[in-house]
Amino acid sequence: MFNKKNIEFLKRAIKHRSFIVGGSMTLLLIFCAFISLFWTPWDPIKQNLLIRHSPPSWEHLLGTDQFGRDIFSVIMAGSQNSISVGLVSVSIGIIFGVSIGLLASTKRGWVEELIMRLCDFMYAFPAILLAIMLVATIGQGSINAMVAIGIFSIPVFARLTRGAANAIWAREYILASRSAGKGLFRITIEHVLPNILSVIIVQATIQFALAILAEAALSFLGLGAQPPTPSWGRMLSEARSMIYLNPWLAVYPGIAIAISVLGLNLLGDGLRDLVDPRLARKR
Amino acid sequence: MSIFLLKRFFTFIVTLLGASLLTFLSLEILPGDPARVILGIDAPQSAVDALRLQLGLDRPMVDRYFDWLAHLLTGRFGVSYTYNVPVMDLIKHRIGITFPLAILSMLLSVLVALILGIYAASRHNKIGDVSVMGLSQLGISIPNFWLALLLILFFAVNLGWFSSGGFVGWDKGFIKSIQSLILPAISLATVQGAILARFTRSAVLETMREDYVRTARAKGLTRRGTLWKHVLRNAMIPVITIMGLQFANLLAGTIIVEEVFAIPGLGRLILQAISNRDITVVRDVVILLAALVVFINFVVDVLYAVIDPRLKPQDV
Secondary structure (H helix, E strand, O other): OOOHHHHHHHHHHHHOHHHHHHHHHHHHHHHHHHHHHHOOOOOOOOOOHHHOOOOOOOOOOOOEOOOOOEHHHHHHHHHHHHHHHHHHHHHHHHHHHHHHHHHHHHHOHHHHHHHHHHHHHHHOOOHHHHHHHHHHHHOOOHHHHHHHHHHOOHHHHHHHHHHHHHHHHOOHHHHHHHHOOOOHHHHHHHHHHHHHHHHHHHHHHHHHHHHHHHHHHHHHOOOOOOOOOOOHHHHHHHHHOOOOOOHHHHOHHHHHHHHHHHHHHHHHHHHHHHHOHHHHHHO | OHHHHHHHHHHHHHHHHHHHHHHHHHHHOOOOOHHHHHHOOOOOHHHHHHHHHHHOOOOOHHHHHHHHHHHHHOOOOOEOOOOOOEHHHHHHHHHHHHHHHHHHHHHHHHHHHHHHHHHHHHOOOOHHHHHHHHHHHHHHHOOHHHHHHHHHHHHHHHOOOOOOOOOOOHHHOHHHHHHHHHHHHHHHHHHHHHHHHHHHHHHHHHHHOOHHHHHHHHOOOOHHHHHHHHHHHHHHHHHHHHHHHHHHHHHHHHHHHHHHOOOOOHHHHHHHHHHOOOHHHHHHHHHHHHHHHHHHHHHHHHHHHHHOHHHOOOOO
């Protein structure tokens, strides 16, 4: 694990500004979600109409909402939803997308052509549009939103994997492996996949950020997480009708989304630079 | 060139057909009877059967797909179950709002992105560059519907410069109509502008490293002259491609932003159709938007080859 190459990578990583800032913000998001599993300052679901729209105080750091819930606690609990959506949808994208991309790259010919054309068909739809259509058809809710978002990251991973894998298949050591009698499947698992893993991880962080944004959008439209599950997108949706009465309700959840997405984007950028220093020099 | 165009046109048609199949199937093979979905779970079976007959759901799926396709090709969209009017009539009213909104957003995002992108590239690794890149990173991370709320809060609630929502209608005059589209356009343009600014900066930096730019500078052309005469013309090629792809995102973005600003455009039509379970409207509007996206990509591909002769016909 701590071989020379990895230590060298870590040394470069701790000096990389984007990686460190993005990584810290992402860790904050994960920490928040983890802590909220066991503890939040107040119950994020329990309503207390007597203290509706309370201003920020030591007791309620960000004040309370229209149901008297502590906004800070709801935001903390909402991070769980964002993390779960990111994890599930990116996993769906990776499992299916990478497999399909590897299949296209290994088989080539009409299989590759067919898979790439199918990806093109999916690219014809702006992701959020088809996610909305799917969720509307299969029903609202967190799980369906995760599946819908995941489905639309499949072509992203498929294309990326196929492109990266094709480059690996052209290498001489692959030719040597084939001459040594290794099968296509074994070469894919032993040589191709490990060599394209870094590219996939970089894309995964970016897709994670996009998934958080997409889920927030679906929840904002009432198609994602349903009450009483705390969700940043739904908090913003509920804040719309309160904008004259308590404008801060529309500010805090947005900041939470922006920090999470910004963190993941910076982390993705940092990873990309670290994985491919040639790109860093170009940027 | 004609072979290239033919090839591209063929891909365009195949992608359109694929997209239509995907739209049709996603609403057909998913669990649940569309008639039941429309009428709700409490509707009596007799009503569901009658609606199935009315919608032609008793016929084989393949027949219905080709019928739908033939209708689309002849411009005869379906009939909305909720409004009981042809979907085309609904679209006609709303596209006149959604399209200008998307174009206004595109213009805003291109204007801001080009200025910022070129400025950042010309100040590479200096404070100006770092600030622009930081701002663009922030712009990419902000959800457009949140920005829309913030704009309403600031410009409509606090300053009272704009209305907090709605569309006055083109008959009330061009200026007033544009005024009601300005805030939605800014909220849509910010994210797209941020992405485009980064691409513009990268493309300009990339081109600045080319040998012909160095030659132009060595021959005595000023830095500014080289930038305008040689760098920008070449750097715009990849930027145009991204612009095309972004227009698709802008169209999709209108769905949410129109909802926030209560603008009666195509996006709002889809959302209303979804909540009314009006599958005919959902299907027809989705395929229309998808067709627009495919068409824009096709035009961008062709433009790309026209602008950069090195790419045609074999490489594109």
